[in-house]
Amino acid sequence: MTGKLFGYARVSTDAQSLERQLDILKEFGVLEADVFTDKISGTKLHRPQLDQLQRILRAGDTVIVESLSRLSRSTKDLLAILEDWQVRNIAFISIKERLDFSTATGKLILTVLAAIAAFERDITYTRVREGLASARARGRVGGRKPMDKKKLEQALKLYDAKSLTLSEIREATGVSASVIYRALWKRRDRDASKENPHNG
Known part of the structure; x- marks a missing residue:
């Protein structure tokens, strides 16, 4: 060391x-x-x-x-x-x-953790895709009702303030963690595009 x-x-x-x-x-x-x-x-x-x-x-x-x-x-x-x-x-x-x-053992465990996390993401993605396909088969355009933009904005403000946990934000606004994360990714991509307007 x-x-x-x-x-x-x-x-x-x-x-x-x-x-x-x-x-x-x-x-x-x-x-x-x-x-x-x-x-x-x-x-x-x-x-x-x-x-x-x-x-x-x-x-x-x-x-x-x-x-x-x-x-x-x-x-x-x-x-x-x-x-x-x-x-x-x-x-x-x-x-x-x-x-x-x-150590070699620690690095192996880290690799296993990464594999489990990737597996969980793949399972979640597959379930969402299957759910949307099932909803379309029933004549629905999407699997869920459109998100209330005002509630989402409120949830993002609470997240940025770092005063509440994701579960507390969900209870207060009705916006799930997955929706918040998707919105944060989109916001990050928008910000990145503004900073690098010539990329892509």
Whole structure:
């Protein structure tokens, strides 16, 4: 290990304590000054201290967490973070699962996680396509009613504010996570087109 050792700890609410995770990280040699902590849901990809840690990480550094769920409760987001760190040559160790993703075993598990995520995406896509085909066979143009644009705009504003989880946004607006993600992808593509008008 040639770089610096960092720790990351997270709980979901202010009422929960970080002490147990901090004690474990200290036992593994992480200095208190190098531990980043968040009190926010693990379903959120962007968190203040995790984002700060991401900004200062350099090739050769190592990040240690008490368990995988502390880094993320979303398989998709966890995989995205780990793949990004792998590309950046940043090692990651999860104490509870006894996983070191810089080892051959850790890299194999990362490959398996990626394969499972791709399989789940393919299954979801196939089900949606079959559902739309079934709906057309019954004389319907689409599988669902058109989305209320005002509700979608409200949902996107709540998502951008990062104050609610996706499930809370769904409860408040009636807009599902899948619809929000599709809208975010479209918005990203539009923004990219504006920044690079000559591409394509």
